[in-house]
Amino acid sequence: MPAAFDAMPLGSLFAGLFFVIVAIAAVTSAVSLLEVPVTYLIERKRWSRVKAATIVTISCLAVGFPSAVSVGGTLPGLEWQGKTFFDWVDFITSNIVLPVGGLIVTLFVGYAWKRAADEAGLTGWWLRIWLAALRYVAPILIVLIFLHSSGLLKL
Incomplete structure (x- = not known):
């Protein structure tokens, strides 16, 4: 992006505005x-908004900071089995959490949510x-994806 802005007339001005807008977003x-999570803590735990927002923000920073600084070798000692903290978070999220979440949603919609067909507007x-796709095909494919992405199944 900086090279594209550099080639434009008044590129420095537009680059500055662009990155300020991206930061605001x-x-x-x-x-x-x-x-x-802040609303959950306010409603269920009866915490004040300031306390809930502070604890949630600090918790996110505690998880996010090691992810951010482990990329690019800022914390070279923060590696385990050849992967940085960020690599582990990425692996767990994309190879475990997403397939398991997809499986849970598919099974819920296919078996438990009785009005799902009405919501989808399907008949006959x-x-x-x-x-059939929700109850049988999708769960089998999601399990195969999970097993392959976690390294338990070699294709």
């Missing part, structure tokens, strides 16, 4: 992501195909 996105032949 990042901060507002972070605030919206923190709102769910399409409904049978959709339910």
